[in-house]
Amino acid sequence: MNHPITVTVNQRVHQHSVEPRLLLVYFLRETLGLTGTHVGCDTTSCGACTILLDGQAVKSCTVLAVQADGSEILTVEGLARDGALHPIQEGFWEEHGLQCGFCTPGMMLTALQLLARTPDPTDRQIRHALDGNLCRCTGYQHIVNSVRYAARKLRDADPPESQ
């Protein structure tokens, strides 16, 4: 039996009737046509399908679409605003944080989660936070640099209150 769900994806409200076994990543890709979220390993390992679900980084291949009913979702398509790249996208651009690009959407959304919790992360904290995202091209160093770039940029845009 199908279930009606309402989700807000990249600030747009969507209502659909879905089969309970439909995975969130296929809902995003096939029902909504948002193919920026990638299916990599399909086993909760690689992190390519990472999105933000109510502000929390999750692997959307391991969440049912019905579980996301009533939630707010951010995917890679929602990062840029009015044609301007988000600081995390700018970081990956400027610091060469990608080669083939397959892991990049998941990397960026996981990085956003880190920067929301830890605005000024050390390299070690960046590497620990990206533990659940695999990249087979870069060797990770440029990805770490990209996240550091974005952290600096976000801090400059929104400096912490002084005392």
Place this chain on the structure above:
Amino acid sequence: MIPAAFEYHRPSTLDEALKLLADLPDAKVLAGGHSLLPLMKLRLASPAHLIDLGRMPALRYIRREGDTVALGAMTTHWMVESSDLVGRTVPLLAEAASTVGDVQVRNVGTIGGSLAHADPAADYPAALLALGASMVAQSPRGRRTIEATAFFTGLFATALAPDELLVEIRVPVQRGSGAYMKFPHPASGFAVVGVAVSAVVAGGRFGDVRVGLTGVGSVPYRAGGVESALAGQPASPEAIAAAAEHAPDGVDVNDDLFAPADYRAHLARVYTKRALLLAVERAG
């Protein structure tokens, strides 16, 4: 990979959830889903009904009750890892939580789901055994408390009855020092061997010491041989090394392609020694 078809239920109260569990044949409970959904995708599990506890805020809490910290079963690993209360009162539990899976898994996976699933390589059981925790199960027949030492009954098997839900985990405030160390499987991150130590060290000697191990056998266990070898002994590297030799005593050690039994037993001794040394170091 797509799970087999099932009926989906999302109760909003505990009574409703318990009734569904009692009434529906072939039902599984969905907590965070990060163990169950992968099994369903592989069709290793094909339940007819899923009861989703995701919208029951009444099962998502961490609070202090006297000398005990009570955690609702739907509390996520991230909530455990980042909680000030847990960090202050049972830091060993926060340390174990912080080593589960990766950030995304910890955001969704729950302590109750992990415990009820009873993976023999899960991290929490070692810490909960060392901390002397207990689990609260509820059914239409009432509530009961199960000691951690009696909770895990076999490979992916617990003392929970078919109509019981694990609703709360109760952890006594940590006395003394603690440490959790694991040798993670390089691909899955699960503990090939994980060792949790809770130790009272006074005047350079061990008082109450409890050592919990996971990943070694089909069920997590307390290493009684290590504990008794340390009782009243000086907290010295020599005494620790000698006691740690008993870590796999009496256990039918798991054997697989990655870690044959003799290697895993060796890891159990080494990680027990390291966790004890770290706990003593932290005791100051």
